[in-house]
Amino acid sequence: MAHSMTLSTTLAPPTLDEICINTLRFLAVDMVQKANSGHPGLPLGSAAMAYALWDRLLKFNPRDPLWPDRDRFVLSAGHGCALLYALLHVTGFDLPLEELERFRQWGSRTPGHPEYGKTAGVEATTGPLGQGLANAVGMAIAEVAMAARFNRPGHTIVNHYTYALASDGDLEEGISSEAGSDAGHLRLGKLIVLYANNHITIEGNTELAFTEDRMARFAAFGWHVQQIEQGNDIEAVASALKAAREETGRPSLIQVRTHIGYGSPHKQDTAAAHGEPLGVEEVRLTKEALGWPVEPPFHVPEEALEHFRKAVVRGNTAQAEWELHFEVFAKEHPDLAADFQRVIHRRLPKGWDANLPTFTPADGPMATRIASGKTIAVLASHLPEMMGGSADLDPSTHTSIDGAGSFEPESWAGRNMHFGIREHAMGAILNGMALHRGLIPYGGTFLIFSAYMRPPMRLAAMTGLPVIYVFTHDSIAMGEDGPTHQPVEQLVGLRSIPGMVVIRPADANETVAAWRMAIERREGPVALVLTRQGLPVLDLARYPGIPAGVPLGGYILADSPPDTRPDVILVATGSEVHLALEGRDRLASEGVQARVVSVPSTNIFSMQPDRYREKVLPPGVPLLVIEAGASLGWKSYVGPQIAVIGVDTFGASAPGPVVMQHHGFTVENVSKQTHNLLRHAMEKS
Ligand SMILES: Cc1ncc(C[n+]2csc(CCOP(=O)(O)OP(=O)(O)O)c2C)c(N)n1
Numbered sequence: 295m296a297h298s299m300t301l302s303t304t305l306a307p308p309t310l311d312e313i314c315i316n317t318l319r320f321l322a323v324d325m326v327q328k329a330n331s332g333h334p335g336l337p338l339g340s341a342a343m344a345y346a347l348w349d350r351l352l353k354f355n356p357r358d359p360l361w362p363d364r365d366r367f368v369l370s371a372g373h374g375c376a377l378l379y380a381l382l383h384v385t386g387f388d389l390p391l392e393e394l395e396r397f398r399q400w401g402s403r404t405p406g407h408p409e410y411g412k413t414a415g416v417e418a419t420t421g422p423l424g425q426g427l428a429n430a431v432g433m434a435i436a437e438v439a440m441a442a443r444f445n446r447p448g449h450t451i452v453n454h455y456t457y458a459l460a461s462d463g464d465l466e467e468g469i470s471s472e473a474g475s476d477a478g479h480l481r482l483g484k485l486i487v488l489y490a491n492n493h494i495t496i497e498g499n500t501e502l503a504f505t506e507d508r509m510a511r512f513a514a515f516g517w518h519v520q521q522i523e524q525g526n527d528i529e530a531v532a533s534a535l536k537a538a539r540e541e542t543g544r545p546s547l548i549q550v551r552t553h554i555g556y557g558s559p560h561k562q563d564t565a566a567a568h569g570e571p572l573g574v575e576e577v578r579l580t581k582e583a584l585g586w587p588v589e590p591p592f593h594v595p596e597e598a599l600e601h602f603r604k605a606v607v608r609g610n611t612a613q614a615e616w617e618l619h620f621e622v623f624a625k626e627h628p629d630l631a632a633d634f635q636r637v638i639h640r641r642l643p644k645g646w647d648a649n650l651p652t653f654t655p656a657d658g659p660m661a662t663r664i665a666s667g668k669t670i671a672v673l674a675s676h677l678p679e680m681m682g683g684s685a686d687l688d689p690s691t692h693t694s695i696d697g698a699g700s701f702e703p704e705s706w707a708g709r710n711m712h713f714g715i716r717e718h719a720m721g722a723i724l725n726g727m728a729l730h731r732g733l734i735p736y737g738g739t740f741l742i743f744s745a746y747m748r749p750p751m752r753l754a755a756m757t758g759l760p761v762i763y764v765f766t767h768d769s770i771a772m773g774e775d776g777p778t779h780q781p782v783e784q785l786v787g788l789r790s791i792p793g794m795v796v797i798r799p800a801d802a803n804e805t806v807a808a809w810r811m812a813i814e815r816r817e818g819p820v821a822l823v824l825t826r827q828g829l830p831v832l833d834l835a836r837y838p839g840i841p842a843g844v845p846l847g848g849y850i851l852a853d854s855p856p857d858t859r860p861d862v863i864l865v866a867t868g869s870e871v872h873l874a875l876e877g878r879d880r881l882a883s884e885g886v887q888a889r890v891v892s893v894p895s896t897n898i899f900s901m902q903p904d905r906y907r908e909k910v911l912p913p914g915v916p917l918l919v920i921e922a923g924a925s926l927g928w929k930s931y932v933g934p935q936i937a938v939i940g941v942d943t944f945g946a947s948a949p950g951p952v953v954m955q956h957h958g959f960t961v962e963n964v965s966k967q968t969h970n971l972l973r974h975a976m977e978k979s
Pocket residue numbers: 333335336371373421422423424461462463464467490492494495496554568
């Protein structure tokens with residue numbers, strides 16, 4: 295067993311660095327042991343390199359964890375969070391020792407994986423492997439984009455590094471290749487990844503499944519790569535980190551040979567150290583092996599604490615210097631400085647929604663993706679912080695900002711991002727950009743491929759990140775490309791993510807209102823779901839309720855004649871609203887009075903007070919729902935007297951109108967289903 299630095303084998307008294315590293319190791323070990331749950335192996339093996347970074351190089355202020363120009367540190371291997379909590383505690387963040395003692399317990403600030411917003415100093419919610427690494431790419435992108443926008447000769451207001459600590463699992467996940475490839479292409483020189491190469495994952499040795507040359511792989515992505523054979527050698531780690539910082543034209547990967555469960559006589563270098571407490575006896579043996587007092591647990595030697603807490607003075611000083619510099623910058627560039635403060639605090643400027651388009655039937659038929667593109671053009675002219683793009687689909691998604699240039703190496707001021715065909719990384723990069731703050735990030739692809747980016751979308755919702763998704767080609771009506779490209783279950787799937795707001799506008803004017811909601815929503819992500827095919831524009835003169843109705847999620851678009859209770863309510867979303875309107879006319883000619891309710895967002899509608907919802911959908915009135923997506927969700931949503939025209943198969947390859955017709959999206963079927971529904975209701979009453 296390679297205990298080259300165990301304190302018991304050296305006669306010399308431990309150095310302060312060694313004491314500090316062991317403080318981190320055993321805080322983590324004791325946390326896991328007390329919780330009887332967690333991952334001690336990675337903290338034991340990676341404490342030294344994390345210490346080298348946090349002690350020697352990382353720029354942060356424990357007293358102001360959100361200082362905009364701090365370095366970012368993402369623990370991509372989120373299962374090793376006991377190490378992060380130990381670092382946050384000892385360096386003086388608002389994380390008292392009692393919180394470490396409550397690791398993984400109800401309501402603690404030390405949850406089982408890092409959760410952004412729960413713990414001061416945690417920069418990203420991590421745990422699903424690979425996400426953190428891609429978040430770091432997004433943060434590094436945000437840094438260069440912000441620097442391009444705000445720095446001026448003599449004033450480097452934005453100037454920080456982004457670090458990530460990644461494990462084998464992070465690098466095995468495909469997203470690390472997507473994000474790594476993008477970062478290499480973009481030449482993100484201030485992104486530095488420490489890779490804990492400990493040869494162990496859950497099932498055993500990495501030889502079981504992970505044998506490629508990781509260094510060669512990242513070098514091929516265009517990264518600067520370095521290797522360290524002895525992960526406990528903090529001087530080697532520190533000098534590699536410095537070399538990485540000097541390499542300004544490429545992101546850096548530092549592959550560090552670490553030992554999972556370092557110091558544990560029976561568990562080091564075995565999978566047994568990965569995800570379960572060492573056990574009381576093994577904790578004792580490990581402490582003894584590394585020359586650490588067995589009792590008390592959660593021991594923090596005074597000299598270690600004193601040393602770690604220098605981070606507070608260091609951080610305060612660094613931030614004060616930055617603030618002084620910012621004041622001078624603000625005198626010379628008052629508008630720019632005000633704008634910096636505005637975007638960092640996610641405030642919208644006055645007049646941000648001026649000149650938003652309104653459309654008339656004369657403009658139509660217009661696909662909502664086209665209306666979205668026109669809306670982006672106006673919004674982006676007022677909101678320089680809007681930055682986004684698509685996964686190689688811009689000609690289809692209409693997500694680019696005309697005249698704003700491409701965001702490419704050496705062209706960091708460009709606002710149009712080219713994510714390449716990398717949806718998974720795109721989602722996580724957008725999260726990283728939002729976490730960094732200062733930008734309104736958005737990304738587009740076809741609705742069907744939202745499935746490729748669900749893991750980061752889920753994290754965006756969990757974390758409450760204001761990210762905007764532009765999903766086009768939103769139903770079987772997209773036609774000829776066939777079932778592989780026709781979304782069916784995506785709508786209900788996205789709606790089911792807690793905190794995700796899905797908006798599927800019915801026409802160009804609803805699309806403008808949807809974008810307004812997306813920009814205004816600061817507390818979580820919004821998915822805009824848009825058509826490929828042209829749709830009639832709803833005349834605002836005839837339907838004046840649209841601008842006020844869309845923000846409520848659902849509203850009465852066209853009612854039964856005044857003072858009559860509708861016989862049936864046709865509930866529709868997106869492109870099917872037009873079919874509902876046609877159905878209403880047809881039914882009127884057949885003596886049935888129908889109300890049409892447009893529901894651009896079920897998520898938002900369900901948040902409205904009962905009173906409002908019952909006004910829109912009075913109990914007892916039968917409902918026919920028309921939506922070109924899986925019917926799941928609607929039936930429980932609105933009660934028993936309901937029928938759904940939906941899509942519960944995979945669609946088919948044919949021109950869009952033909953596919954829609956075969957799936958029952960016709961006026962005839964609306965009429966037929968309504969009569970069936972009413973007959974059913976009569977029989978039951
Ligand atoms: C996407 C994803 N899949 C699976 C897991 C479950 N998981 C947690 S850690 C881990 C692998 C552990 O190996 P490594 O990344 O090398 O971490 P170490 O063993 O060094 O702690 C797995 C599969 C996960 N967290 N995320």
